[in-house]
Amino acid sequence: MGAFPSVIAEPSRTSVVMARGSGGSPSQPGARRGTASALNWVGEQLAVVGPDPHGAIASLAALMPPESGVVTVVGQLAGPDDWAFLTEALPIAVPPGSAARLAVSGAGMDAAGSGPPAAALARQLQADVYAPSGQLLLIPGGGMFAIDGWRWFAPDGRVRRGGRRHPRPHWEAEVDTLVRHAAPGVRAYAVPAGIWLFTDAPHLPEPGLDDLVLAVPMDRDRVTVVLGRPGTPPPDAEAVFSLVEALDPSMLIASYGDAAGAALQLAGTVARHWDTPVEVATGLPTLDGADRLVSVSLDADGQGWWTPPVSRLRCTADGPPVPVGPVDFLADLRPAGPGSYRLNERWVVEATQFGLWVRPPFAGQHLGDVRRRPGQSRRLMILVGLPGLPLPDDVLPVLHMLLNRLTAEARARVDFEPAELDHLLTPDSTDRPDVVLAAQRSTPPRWWHRDSRFFAVLLTVDGPTGTVRTDAGDVEPGQLGEILAAYRDPDPRPVLLIGSAPVAPDVEQLLADQLQAVTIGRRADGWWASLPRRVDRQPRPAIRLTTAFPFSDDDLATVLTPPRPAPPRAPSGPPGAAPLQAPFGPAGAAPLRAPSGPSDAAPLLALAPVPEGFPAGDGSRTVVAARGPDQRQPFRLDGRPVTAWEFAIAVADQRPGWAGRPEPVRLEVGEIAEPMLRLLANYLRAPVSARSRLVADVPSATAASGWFTVTPRDGGVDPSSVDPHQRSFPQR
Incomplete structure (x- = not known):
């Protein structure tokens, strides 16, 4: 069973069936078509007609x-007029001493009442002509497949058969x-990528030219063995x-x-053999749409399909398959x-043969x-x-965060283990906040209702201290910011804190800075908005809102107004003076005076x-700090917490050109948290x-270069310019 039946089917989504012309040949001239039929040159020796x-x-x-030495003409010829045009165009397109490849379905088979059109063209051109005997398919990735070869x-009338x-490829004859x-019991078909094997069964229809297996790209260096067919049991x-077993492994x-x-199972057998x-x-x-090779998995009945996150597995003589x-x-x-990626300091995700493993x-x-x-x-x-x-x-x-990264088609096929986590796959009720971090799963207060303008977070807050608590215990502002970022990125909405008590103002500000988002919280004297700070912008103090929740549009417009750029930075003191953040020399040496300019x-x-x-360093930008x-006061400048x-202001004052640049700023300060x-x-x-x-809680095994790097959450640096080992910016 070497070939598909010669029927014309609708083109598949990713390959094109070159339909056979309805009649005519070079020996049957007709009126030349207009300029719409002109040769469309898509390469140096490749034209479409x-x-x-x-x-x-x-x-x-x-x-x-x-x-080399061959002019290829690809096209679908509708009738005698198209053939007539091709007869006139080829002598011009094919220079003396060159051959022609006529990539037109049926150009190499006998026409009614005459020989193959390609034979007549070979005599006319006095050049070799290659043409398909029957249907021809154009294959994604660059290639052609002649069903019948x-x-x-x-020019002298000799004819020789070639491959499909x-x-x-070197593996074609084999x-x-x-x-x-x-x-016995197995059907075998030649397909562009190699060989297709599936279980034979009575009354099983022949595959058509629109079958997806014909769109698998051809790899000239290795053969692809396709096993199975939707609607049939797996082959023995x-x-x-x-x-x-005779094929190259x-x-x-x-x-x-x-x-x-x-x-x-077959891969394991071949690997052991x-x-x-x-x-x-x-x-x-x-x-895929970006011309990257991916795997598309079809359901047993061929009706549903999805793209698994792992496209390929490697099987060895012993051990499990690995991505x-x-x-x-x-x-x-x-x-x-x-095969593993760091989600945060406590969790990694590993790609496996069964899907994904989220683990310490x-x-x-x-x-x-x-x-x-x-x-x-x-399933995933x-x-x-x-x-x-x-x-x-x-x-x-x-x-x-992991679910947010999945495509909708992949998320619909997720099964969690343990199954108690399956509730994460069900969208929250419209009456619930976006994130609930409250201890004992508290419910929102009566004044709150869902408002799509805000990213709402329900928190348990200790009244006297303003400390945020979850079921896992007290949470530092920095940790809370990273937890919320995992839920929120890349949601651009302002953050609304719904606390059982007011969150401390400095905690609100740190959350705004950590998330780089306007953060709104309720205090004893009303609602306040803390605005994110950056050294390239003029900092603004917290703004008191004039209206209660859900706040007026004017209030929101005020807090969401972009801040003005900061003025160009100058030395923090007069020339020759030693400012607060004066640089220091080696230990024991007298402090250096501040330079006249940064x-x-x-x-x-x-x-x-x-x-x-x-x-001495390697020239990298390095800050030595105490x-x-x-x-809340993690550094010292001139001895003062x-x-x-x-x-950050001190660094920007001394080195204004370091801010907003893709080169990392290295910090020498001892132990520090992410x-x-x-x-x-x-x-x-x-x-x-x-x-x-x-860096606390960062496994040493993940440190390829000895340095742990994070990037700004606001996307202030072009992500393409940052080292791939660094954290990437969330895409907004």
Whole structure:
């Protein structure tokens, strides 16, 4: 069963069937068509002729590699007029000494009452002409597939048969031989990417030219073995192996319909037989809108489909299948090991054969058993935590963030384990806040109702101290900001805090700075809006709203008015004077006087004594700082405790050119928490780094360069200019 039936079907979504002309040949001249039929040159030796109303033919043809000494003409010829035009155009298009490839369906088969059109053209051109015997398909990624093969026509009348694929891969002859010797109970078809094998059954209809398997791109370096067909049971693994064991083990095995398990079983058998890894596509390989190769998994009946987050798995002689390549929707996160990505300081997500595993950074003895769990091709399993251990509350915002990254089609196929997390897949009631972090799952106060203008957060607040509490305990402002960011990004709405008591004003301000969002909270004397601060903008104090919730449009317009840019920075004191944030020399040396102006060129900014033996550095922008007494005053300047905002202002005053730049600012201050680095990055609008071993709760195994870097949440730096190992900006 080597070829598909010669029927004309509707073009598939990703390949184009070149319809056969309705009659005529070069020996039957007709009136030449107008300028609409002119050759459309899409490459140096590649032209399109005939109707192409949506440009699909030209788009696919342009991807084909050039063929030395051969002019290729691709098109759908509707009748004698088109043939007549082609007869006149080819002698001009094909220079002497060149051959022609006539990529027109049926150009190499006998026409009614005459020989093949390609034979007549070969005599006319006195050049070799290559043409398909029957139907011709243009394949995504650049290539052509002649259902009944290509034929070579010489000027002297000689004819020779060729293969089906162009460009011709080295594996073609071997694969087409296997097609003619299929195992009992297995149907075998030649397809552009290689060979298609599925279970034979009585009265099973022949596949049509619109089948998606014909749109799988061809890889000239390795053959693709497609297993299964929607609506049929998976083929027998032993029968299939007896057929493909002669192929090069570099093959790619792809599942189609309900054959995912059979594909993995076959890959394991081939890997053990040849003692070499074998790759498996988690569906049909295809090109997405950005021309990236992805896998599309179809349901058993062929009606539903989705794109699994893992496109390929690598099977070895022993051990579980492992994902190949990055996971696109996680690729902007910091790597945490092979196939793993860091969600925050306490959680990573690992791509596995069954789906995704959200776990602590160190899983120890559980790694092997969990990774061996099989998956289902039609569902996306998300396993959370370690077997037998309870889940802490701080995993909920992480899961929310992960779900927000998934496409709608993938999210609709998610199954959580444990199943108690399935409630995350159900949209919240319209009467609930966007985020509930309240202890004991408190309900909102009576005055509140949902307002789509705000991102609402329900909190439990300790009245006397203003400290925020959750089921997991008290939360520092920086931690709270990162938790809310996991839920909120990239939601641009102002944040409305619904607390059981007023949140402390300085906590409100830090949340606004951490989220880079207007944050509104209720205090004893009314509603106040805290505005996010950055060194490139003039800071504004908190604004008291004149109306109660849900607030007037005028109040909102006031707090959402963009701040004015900050004026250009000048030295913080007169020339020669030592300002508060004066730089220091090496330990024990007398303080240096402030320069007459800020020096962006100097890579070291010493805002504290530089320890003896401090490395000279590699030219990176580095700030040496002293630690403050607590999280609210985390730094010291000239011995005085200061806030993170005051510290950022000092850095910007001394090095104004460092703010808003893609180069990281390295901070030498001893131990520091990730939220504090984020706060400084937000203020400076620049990436901020600290030594990985000194950042709390960051696994040392994730530190590829020895530095842990975060980027500003406000998108102030072009993400494409930031090192891929750094945190990426949320896209707004």
